[in-house]
Amino acid sequence: xxxxxxxxxxxxxxxxxxxxxxxxxxxxxxxxxxxxxxxxxxxxxxxxxxxxxxxxxxxxxxxxxxxxxxxxxxxxxxxxxxxxxxxxxxxxxxxxxxxxxxxxxxxxxxxxx
Amino acid sequence: xxxxxxxxxxxxxxxxxxxxxxxxxxxxxxxxxxxxxxxxxxxxxxxxxxxxxxxxxxxxxxxxxxxxxxxxxxxxxxxxxxxxxxxxxxxxxxxxxxxxxxxxxxxxxxx
Numbered sequence: 001x002x003x004x005x006x007x008x009x010x011x012x013x014x015x016x017x018x019x020x021x022x023x024x025x026x027x028x029x030x031x032x033x034x035x036x037x038x039x040x041x042x043x044x045x046x047x048x049x050x051x052x053x054x055x056x057x058x059x060x061x062x063x064x065x066x067x068x069x070x071x072x073x074x075x076x077x078x079x080x081x082x083x084x085x086x087x088x089x090x091x092x093x094x095x096x097x098x099x100x101x102x103x104x105x106x107x108x109x110x111x112x113x
Numbered sequence: 114x115x116x117x118x119x120x121x122x123x124x125x126x127x128x129x130x131x132x133x134x135x136x137x138x139x140x141x142x143x144x145x146x147x148x149x150x151x152x153x154x155x156x157x158x159x160x161x162x163x164x165x166x167x168x169x170x171x172x173x174x175x176x177x178x179x180x181x182x183x184x185x186x187x188x189x190x191x192x193x194x195x196x197x198x199x200x201x202x203x204x205x206x207x208x209x210x211x212x213x214x215x216x217x218x219x220x221x222x223x224x
Binding site for chain 2: 044046049099100
C-alpha cells in the first residue's frame with residue numbers, strides 16, 4: 001500500500017546550522033507534498049508544501065526539494081533557531097484526486113543554543 | 114484557511130464506554146478527515162467524512178468502532194466506541210482538498 005518513509009527520526013543541530021530531513025514515497029500517483037511542524041501539545045501546522053510540477057520551493061529559511069523520478073523530497077532549514085525545535089512530518093497525497101495524506105514517521109529536531 | 118474547532122479538547126474515559134468528538138469548521142468545506150495520533154507517533158488517517166454518504170474508512174479501521182457522521186458541510190463527529198486503553202490517543206480532524214489544516218485535537222485517555 002501507500003507508504004512514506006522519513007529520516008532521520010531525531011536530529012540535533014547547533015543554532016545557526018542547517019537541518020535536512022528526507023522522505024521517500026511509494027505511490028507514484030502522489031502529486032502533493034506538504035510539511036508540517038508540530039510543537040509539543042499543539043496541532044500540526046503547515047509550514048511549506050510542493051506540488052509535482054515544480055522541483056523546488058523556498059520560503060525564507062525553509063526550502064523543499066522534490067525528485068519525482070526517485071520519489072523523494074526533502075525539507076531544508078537554514079540558519080536554525082531554538083524556536084525551530086519541534087517534530088516535523090512529511091506527507092504525500094494525490095491532491096484533489098483523493099486528498100488523504102499519508103504521513104512519514106516524523107523527525108524530532110532539536111536546535112541547541 | 115478555515116478555522117477548525119474540536120470538542121472536547123480532552124477527556125478521561127472508562128473502558129467499555131464511548132466518546133463522541135465534534136469538529137466544527139467556520140466555512141463550508143468539501144473534504145473532512147479524521148486522524149489518530151498515538152503517543153509519540155505520527156498521524157494515521159482513520160476515515161474520510163463524506164457529506165451525505167457513509168464515511169470511507171482506511172485499512173484497519175471499521176465503522177462499528179469509529180462511526181462518523183457528516184450532516185452538513187461544516188460539521189462532523191467521530192465516535193470512539195467500546196473504548197480500551199489502546200484507544201488512548203489524540204484524535205484530529207482536518208479539512209481541505211489537498212492542502213489540509215488541522216483542528217486542535219482531542220486528547221483521549223482511556224483507563
